[in-house]
Amino acid sequence: MEKKQNSRVRGQRLLKSMIQRLEQQGRLGQEKNYIQHGSTTVFAHSVRVASLSLKLAKRLRLQVDNKALLRGALLHDYFLYDWHEKDRSHRLHGLFHAKTALRNAKKDFHLNKLEENIIARHMFPLNPIFPRYKEAWIVCLADKYCAAEEIIRPFLSGRRLRNLLKYLHV
Ligand SMILES: [Fe+2]
Numbered sequence: 001m002e003k004k005q006n007s008r009v010r011g012q013r014l015l016k017s018m019i020q021r022l023e024q025q026g027r028l029g030q031e032k033n034y035i036q037h038g039s040t041t042v043f044a045h046s047v048r049v050a051s052l053s054l055k056l057a058k059r060l061r062l063q064v065d066n067k068a069l070l071r072g073a074l075l076h077d078y079f080l081y082d083w084h085e086k087d088r089s090h091r092l093h094g095l096f097h098a099k100t101a102l103r104n105a106k107k108d109f110h111l112n113k114l115e116e117n118i119i120a121r122h123m124f125p126l127n128p129i130f131p132r133y134k135e136a137w138i139v140c141l142a143d144k145y146c147a148a149e150e151i152i153r154p155f156l157s158g159r160r161l162r163n164l165l166k167y168l169h170v
């Protein structure tokens, strides 16, 4: 139990230091200005995906490169624009933003092959090329889960939640 807690604390510390480094060395902080889903910023979404990716790897007892897993997850949506704004360059955001995120991330950081693959392939299956590494699969799955939860959450609060519960007779 204590061992489990220690590893969780270590994981959270690593995540925190990664965030600080990426904010200082690059433009991760800019993601706080852009909304991803619902009321969640791209920054908050990326941190959630990174945190969940780490938990998933631990739960599945997979030996992963934690540093690459977290860096890739934190940078997976590093496209750095507001995709809700009508602009020609934001067209087909779903299809092209992984490519844009990778291009931006390569400008600001030295990425290894694993980190590149995590960013480039996180939109599988919409971008129909399989992730190559287990770390890229984990981030791809964590991203889907977080996105779904962030989209659904506003509909499950306040009056709507009460109505849903009433409807379900809970
Ligand atoms: Fe994305």
Ligand SMILES: [Fe+2]
Pocket (backbone or CB within 6 Å): 045, 049, 076, 077, 143, 147
């Ligand atoms: Fe994402």
